[in-house]
Amino acid sequence: MLHPTLVILAAGLSTRYGGSKQIEPVGPDGEALLDYAVFDALSAGFGEVVLVVSSSSEADLIQRFRDRFGIGIPLRTVVQQTGPLPSGLRPPARVKPWGTGHAVLCLEGSVHGPFAVANADDFYGRGAYRALTTHFAAPDRAGEQCVVGYRVDATLSEHGGVSRALVEVDDDGLLVDIEELLDLEAGADGTIFGQTTSGAPRQLHGDERVSMNLWGLTPDLFGPLDERFAIFLDRHGDDPRAEFYLSDAVGALVVSRQLTVRVTETDERWLGMTFPKDRGRVRAGIRELIEAGEYPRSLRAAQRVTDPRTGDPE
Secondary structure (H helix, E strand, O other), rough: OOOOOOEEEOOEEEEEEEOOOOOHHHHHHHHOHHHHHHHHHHHHOOEEEEEEOOOHHHHHHHHHHHHHHOOOOOOOEEEOOOOOOOOOOOOOOOOOOHHHHHHHHEOOOOOOOOOOEEOOOOOOHHHHHHHHHHHHHHHOOOOOOEEEEEHHOOOOOEEOOOEEEEEEEEEEEEEEEEEEEEEEEEEEOOOEEEEOOOOOOEEEEOEEEEEEEEEEOOOOHHHHHHOOOOOOOHHHOOOOOOOHHHHHHHHHHHHHHOOOEEEEOOOOOEEEOOOOHHHHHHHHHHHHHHHOOOOOOHHHHHHHEEEOOOOOEO
């Protein structure tokens, strides 16, 4: 089997964060969360990296990737823009990206085997990437997509509401439904409050599983996803704020039985930045992992000595 590809979504505008959190330094040698994602994925058996970028960020992201990982790691970029998709579908022009589902559609023709999709501003833990390579390698799961599920109470911010995709799973571990929830925050008693994308209130206990947008996918997804985007544009194409969420599209394809998705639950530590004040917690979490021996103090220095995919000297 081909080594799977790691796709990192790094084209967002970071509106709530107020800056370019894709390259916000959180490690002791200036590492960003996307650097740890690459290091973890390569260690778990991924073979190459694709960055989904904006035209304005592409050059900077390529330069910093090469600075951290040299030229030995295969890297490609795909620009997420509002022009025609590889399928020929033409969304209306606008400044804001169309969302995570559209970002994945921009990959058609650029990835030809199994691939993981991850956010640039999330730390998922090496075990989550290993779970995806295990999924890809299982011969009885060739027709399945995969999503990694985290406990919702372990994915909240102390500084404001966050968006998470709640997953419903059957007894065989397959996705039954997935629902995007917005503005999730914990109350004083631990109860979590939020709302659906239509504004209906939702209440969670804390042990429910949510997607943090870490997916294990195959190119079989592109055709059905393109059809869902056409439906989305017909309904919301005139709304400049509307987003084509990958989770919503996958949920609709699961309900219509066009897609089978396995949910792989993990207890890996998640870290992420939605608001500027999240930086302190993320930096402290990375520091604890380094002190525990989970990561080197410098990914750049470690890469000069060792290829994280094999453990062999470069």
